[in-house]
Amino acid sequence: MYAVTGATGHLGRLVIAALLRTVQAAEIAALVRDPEKASDLVARGIEVREADYSRPETLGPVLSGVDKLLLISSNAVGRRVPQHKAVIDAAKGAGVKLIAYTSLLHADTSLLGLAEEHRQTEGLLKASGVPYVLLRNGWYTENYTASIPAALQYGAVLGSAGNGRIASAGRGDYGDAAAAVLTAGEDQDGRTYELAGDEAYTLAEFAAELSHQTGKSILFQNLAETEYKAVLLNAGLPEPIAAMLAQSDVAASKGALFDQSHQLSKLIGRRTTSLRETIRAALRG
Incomplete structure (x- = not known):
């Protein structure tokens, strides 16, 4: 079972569309804050589960049975770290086998002000004990x-x-990359992609x-x-x-x-x- 957080966002929808090229709809769970915005996903046979980064109590149950989770970074700049921690903790408790996280290009050395919350989230993943892969978009x-x-x-x-x-x-390129990593046959644990x-x-x-x-x-x-x-x-x-x-x-x-590493094009073929x-x-x- 694959799960995608923020599934009604621009990137989330593109990831799900890419997954559907190789994965059955019944194997995908769309985690969303507002299920009413996901009626089109329901129509495609995808299970929609209500989950809110800011409500940790909603996260454990919706991650039950999930094997691979795409954690799309929250858009709540300044509040991302506690939100991401709640998802990581819930994933660990639910026995998720892999978390793929949409981080930031060269997050460890980036001059972008946005990078700090991504660096902290990467640290949380490393400390969690849950297998993880970093998609540094x-x-x-x-x-x-x-x-x-x-x-x-x-x-x-x-x-x-x-x-x-x-x-x-293009945003669709990053969506294809996330789907490729989630469905890859090779072990992704510990990998970092500069995309x-x-x-x-x-x-x-x-x-x-x-x-x-x-x-x-x-x-x-x-x-x-x-x-x-x-x-x-x-x-x-x-x-x-x-x-x-x-x-x-x-x-x-x-x-x-x-x-100029071209890791994104290599990943999406x-x-x-x-x-x-x-x-x-x-x-x-």
Whole structure:
């Protein structure tokens, strides 16, 4: 039995879709906070189990009978460590045989502010005694294509990444990788995968590709961290998220989102989705 936490999120749904290519629906449990959002999964024959990271009492029973668990990191930045600990403790109590955790690219050395909670979670996994595998995901290209409407409106891609090269990949690539690890025949215990796209680009190159596909002149405007944070706040983002994104861009300028090991494409057996393809898909809507 395979279980996926956060199964109604963007990544969770993609992992389940990838699992269904090789695994029967009856062998998959979707762990979700709100079962009403998972009716489509139920329709596909997948067992939906209510589980909430912040309610530890819900976790033990829903992990009963689970062999391999994908722990998709919580989106509650600042509260992730206790939430993840609750899942790890429950998995240990339920006898789960493998936990795959979606960590962060080069989490052990990363300059990204986001890395600390991932480092702590990795430490919890190591101390738990439960077999585990780390999926250190790089940036999703969709993190940047989400800003395309604003870029088209104002004629500029804004950020603080300077000339830093970003080896991102499509969210679906990471979903395929998680499914590949969960279903692998080889023992995965103790492995660490540094997952990033085959293609790296600067935000200036991102803007150039967007210009090429739309026929509009889109420039990259590099901002100081405080300026970029202010832009994000003005766009309506909560302060912690705006601060996190601005700091992440600055870290990207120093190489925090770059990797050329090609472990992701090796794991999924194909090249990762190109920047061109992801921009094209975003423009199609």
